[in-house]
Amino acid sequence: MSNRVKISIRSLVEYVFQSGSIDQRFRTSQAMTEGTKAHQKIQQTYEEVDLKEVPLNIELEWNRILYEIEGRCDGILMNAEQVTIDEIKSTSHDLSMISESSYPVHWAQAKFYAYIYAKQQGIKELTVQLTYFNINNEDKKQFVQRCQIGELEEFVYDVIAKYAPYAELRLKHQQNRNASIEKLSFPFEQFRKGQRKLAGAVFKTISDKQNLFAMAPTGIGKTISTTFPAIKTFQTNGIEKVFYLTAKTITRQTAEEAFQLMKGNGLCLHSVTITAKEKACLKEKTLCQKDYCEFANGYYDRLNGGILDILQNEESLDRQIIEKYARKHMLCPFEFSLDLSYAADVVICDYNYIFDPRISLKRLFEDQKKETVLLVDEAHNLVDRAKEMFSAEILKSSFLALKKAYEGKNMILSQTAKEINNQFLLLKKLAKENDSVIFEKVSEDFLVSLEQFRKEAEHELLHQAGTTTDEQLLETYFLTYNFLRIQKLYDERFITFIEMEKNEVKLKMFCLDPSNHLKQMTKGYRSKIYFSATLTPIDYYQNLLGASEEDYLIGIPSPFDRDQVAFHIEPLSTRFKDRERTKSQIVKILAELVKNQQGNFLIFFPSYQYMMSVYELFMDEDIVVEVLLQGQGMSEQEREDFLLAFQPNKTETLVGFAVLGGIFSEGVDLKGDRLNGVVIVGVGLPQIGLERDLIKDYFNKVGKKGYDYSYVYPGINKVLQAGGRLIRSEEDEGTIILIDDRFLENKYQRLLPKEWTEGRKLHPLPH
Known part of the structure; x- marks a missing residue:
C-alpha cells in the first residue's frame, strides 16, 4: 500500500488527547531528566518473569491508509492470573493531586500498548496500569483498569479516526x-x-x-x-x-x-x-x-x-x-x-x-x-x-536576596540560599576586588548545596503554581538548574572561575572548546x-x-574579476596605545577618500568608543557629505532606515560609521552602487580579557596556537565579513582599505582573500 503513515504511539495519542492551557508560571524541568531513573526504580520491583522496555509495533488500516504504529512499553507483568501492561510516569507534583481521570493521554498510551500486545498474543482480556512516581520523595500511586480486547480495539480505531484528517492532509501534501x-x-x-x-x-x-x-x-x-x-x-x-x-x-x-x-x-x-x-x-x-x-x-x-x-x-x-x-x-x-x-x-x-x-x-x-x-x-x-x-554562571546577589525574602515564609529555602551565599563568601576571600580566581572545577560541597537549593526552589515554585510566581526565585532556579546541567557535561574542555565587581561575585563554568558537545547535540x-x-x-x-x-x-574560489576591487593597506598603528596619536591621520585618509570618490562608504571600527572619537574629529572637517552613525541598541526600524539610506546614484556622498563585528558588518546585502567602498580600521582583535586569555592558555596546552585561536582568527573573521559587504555580484566594483600595519605581516597576509590582495592597487592616500 503506497499510502503509509509511520508514527509513534506517543505522538499519536498526544495529538488526539492534548488539551488545556500554556501556563509557564513554573513547569518542573527536572521531571524529563529524572524520568529514566524513575522508570528504573519501578522496574527494579518487577518479578524475574516480568518484561520491561518492550518494543511493540503493529500495522492497522483505516480509510485506505496503512498506519505503522510503534512504541516501547515500560513493563509487562506476567502474573499467573492476568497480564498487566504498566505505564510509568514520573512527576514532581504531589501525588494526591493526581486522580484516575487527570491524564487521559497516559491511559491512551497504555491502552495502545495493551491492544498491540493482546492482539499479537491472542489474549482476550488484560489489565492496564498507570504508575505515578514522585521523583522528590519516591512516593508511588497506581490506577488499574481491566480491559477486553474488543473495547481496546474500538478505542484504538477511534483514536486513529481522530488523527486521520491530519494524516491524510500530510500524505496528500507529501505526494504533491x-x-x-x-x-x-x-x-x-x-x-x-x-x-x-x-x-x-x-x-x-x-x-x-x-x-x-x-x-x-x-x-x-x-x-x-x-x-x-x-x-x-x-x-x-x-x-x-x-x-x-x-x-x-x-x-x-x-x-x-x-x-x-x-x-x-x-x-x-x-x-x-x-x-x-x-x-x-x-x-x-x-x-x-x-x-x-x-x-x-x-x-x-x-x-x-x-x-x-x-x-x-x-x-x-x-x-x-x-x-x-x-x-x-x-x-x-x-x-x-x-x-x-x-x-x-x-x-x-x-x-x-x-x-x-x-x-x-x-x-x-x-x-x-x-x-x-x-x-x-x-x-x-x-x-x-x-x-x-555550553557555559553557565550564577551570582551571589541572587542567593542573598532569596535568603532574606524567604526568612519568615520558607525557612528551609531561606537556609539553603544562605548556605550558598556562605559558599560565595568563602570564594570571595580567595579573590581581591575586581580580581578573579580560576579553578579546575566546582567543589563537591558547592554542588551539593546547589542541588539542595534546586529541590527546595522547585517545591516552592510548585506550591506557588496557580498564584503569582516569585520571578526572582524562578530566574535563580533556572540559572541553578542550568548550572547543574552544564556541570554534568564538564570535562577537560571547561574551566571554572570567579570574578568580582564591587560586592558582586560571579561563579562561571566556561566552555573553552565546544566541539565535543556540538557533536553530541547533532548526533x-x-x-x-x-x-x-x-x-x-x-x-x-x-x-x-x-x-x-x-x-x-x-x-569555492571567487567568481568575480579581481579588477572589481581596488585594494590598499594603510600601515598605521591602531593599537590601543597608539589610537589617540593616529586618529587624526585616519580622518585625513577618510577625508581624502570621499573627496576623490563619490558614492556610498562604510567605515568599520573595532569598538564603539574608538568609532565615536574618530567620528567627532571627522565631523570637524570641512567635507560636504552625508554621515550616518551606528547607534547603541538600535531598533529594527532604525537599522532598516540606516541601510535604506544607501541608495544608488546619489548626488551626495554618504559615509556610514559602524562597528566591526556588529549588525552592519555581516548579512548586509548592498548590491551595485549602493556601496562603493569599505574601510576597516584595525585587525578586529577581541578585547583582551579573562575569558579570551583562558581560551589562549587552553589551546596552547593542547598544542594549538593559543593566541591565534583566541584573538587572531576571531578578529580576522570580522575583517573578512565586513570587507565582504562590497562585492555582491558580477557588476559590483569598489574600494577596500585596511588601516593597520599588522595587515602587512605574513600571518595576516596569509589570511586575506586573494581577490583582495591580487586586486587593483589603490594609490597611497596622503595623511
Whole structure:
C-alpha cells in the first residue's frame, strides 16, 4: 500500500488527547531528566518473569491508509492470573493531586500498548496500569483498569479516526511535494560561477550521509546553492525535513526569499520560520499564564484546528502568516510556530533550537533525525555562540536576596540560599576586588548545596503554581538548574572561575572548546552542511565545530574579476596605545577618500568608543557629505532606515560609521552602487580579557596556537565579513582599505582573500 503513515504511539495519542492551557508560571524541568531513573526504580520491583522496555509495533488500516504504529512499553507483568501492561510516569507534583481521570493521554498510551500486545498474543482480556512516581520523595500511586480486547480495539480505531484528517492532509501534501520536487529546476536561467560546484557538493554529501564544510565567497549565492540541492534530496534520498539554521534575523529573511523563489518555480513545500518569543508575542508583556493571556488559555484545545487550517491554506509560514492564523484561532504565535515546526518540511530558525541543550526541539525523535538535514548558515558564528550555550554562571546577589525574602515564609529555602551565599563568601576571600580566581572545577560541597537549593526552589515554585510566581526565585532556579546541567557535561574542555565587581561575585563554568558537545547535540542527523564565506583558516573551524576525518571539505574560489576591487593597506598603528596619536591621520585618509570618490562608504571600527572619537574629529572637517552613525541598541526600524539610506546614484556622498563585528558588518546585502567602498580600521582583535586569555592558555596546552585561536582568527573573521559587504555580484566594483600595519605581516597576509590582495592597487592616500 503506497499510502503509509509511520508514527509513534506517543505522538499519536498526544495529538488526539492534548488539551488545556500554556501556563509557564513554573513547569518542573527536572521531571524529563529524572524520568529514566524513575522508570528504573519501578522496574527494579518487577518479578524475574516480568518484561520491561518492550518494543511493540503493529500495522492497522483505516480509510485506505496503512498506519505503522510503534512504541516501547515500560513493563509487562506476567502474573499467573492476568497480564498487566504498566505505564510509568514520573512527576514532581504531589501525588494526591493526581486522580484516575487527570491524564487521559497516559491511559491512551497504555491502552495502545495493551491492544498491540493482546492482539499479537491472542489474549482476550488484560489489565492496564498507570504508575505515578514522585521523583522528590519516591512516593508511588497506581490506577488499574481491566480491559477486553474488543473495547481496546474500538478505542484504538477511534483514536486513529481522530488523527486521520491530519494524516491524510500530510500524505496528500507529501505526494504533491515530491512530484513538484521531481520537476523543480534551478530558479535562475544559469548557475553563477561556482554555484553548480557548491550545489553538487551539498547533494553528494547528503546522498552519502556525510557532513560538509563549505567555504564559498560572499556574493556567490550560497543560500540558493545549499537549499536547492537539499530540497532535491527529498525526492531521491528519503529526506523529510531540512533545518536552515542562522545566527541573525537578516539571514533568516534571505532563506525565506530562497524558498519563496523555488515555490514561485513550482515547488510545493511547507516552510516555517520560528521568531523569538519576545518578538512574536501579541501581548504587552511576555507572560505565558492562562489567567493573563487569552492566547495561552485553552491553547491545546484549539491547536489541532489551527494546524489543519494553516497547512491546508498556506505554504510559507512566516511571522506574518503565523500571527494571522494565531489571532484567528486564539493561539500563542510562538508556541504555534514550534508546534508547526514538527509538521513542516523546512524549519528556518536560530542555531539554539538544535544546538543549545536548554532550548533544542526535543520532540524530534531519533528516526526523524535520520531523515533530517541541517544547513548551518554563516557557520563561523557558531563557534562563539556554542561556547555561550555550553557555559553557565550564577551570582551571589541572587542567593542573598532569596535568603532574606524567604526568612519568615520558607525557612528551609531561606537556609539553603544562605548556605550558598556562605559558599560565595568563602570564594570571595580567595579573590581581591575586581580580581578573579580560576579553578579546575566546582567543589563537591558547592554542588551539593546547589542541588539542595534546586529541590527546595522547585517545591516552592510548585506550591506557588496557580498564584503569582516569585520571578526572582524562578530566574535563580533556572540559572541553578542550568548550572547543574552544564556541570554534568564538564570535562577537560571547561574551566571554572570567579570574578568580582564591587560586592558582586560571579561563579562561571566556561566552555573553552565546544566541539565535543556540538557533536553530541547533532548526533543522529542525516547530514550537516556548515557553510560560510569566512571559514578561514579552515582547520580552526573544523576543530571547534567538531569535524570528523570523514567529513567532506570544499572551497569555492571567487567568481568575480579581481579588477572589481581596488585594494590598499594603510600601515598605521591602531593599537590601543597608539589610537589617540593616529586618529587624526585616519580622518585625513577618510577625508581624502570621499573627496576623490563619490558614492556610498562604510567605515568599520573595532569598538564603539574608538568609532565615536574618530567620528567627532571627522565631523570637524570641512567635507560636504552625508554621515550616518551606528547607534547603541538600535531598533529594527532604525537599522532598516540606516541601510535604506544607501541608495544608488546619489548626488551626495554618504559615509556610514559602524562597528566591526556588529549588525552592519555581516548579512548586509548592498548590491551595485549602493556601496562603493569599505574601510576597516584595525585587525578586529577581541578585547583582551579573562575569558579570551583562558581560551589562549587552553589551546596552547593542547598544542594549538593559543593566541591565534583566541584573538587572531576571531578578529580576522570580522575583517573578512565586513570587507565582504562590497562585492555582491558580477557588476559590483569598489574600494577596500585596511588601516593597520599588522595587515602587512605574513600571518595576516596569509589570511586575506586573494581577490583582495591580487586586486587593483589603490594609490597611497596622503595623511
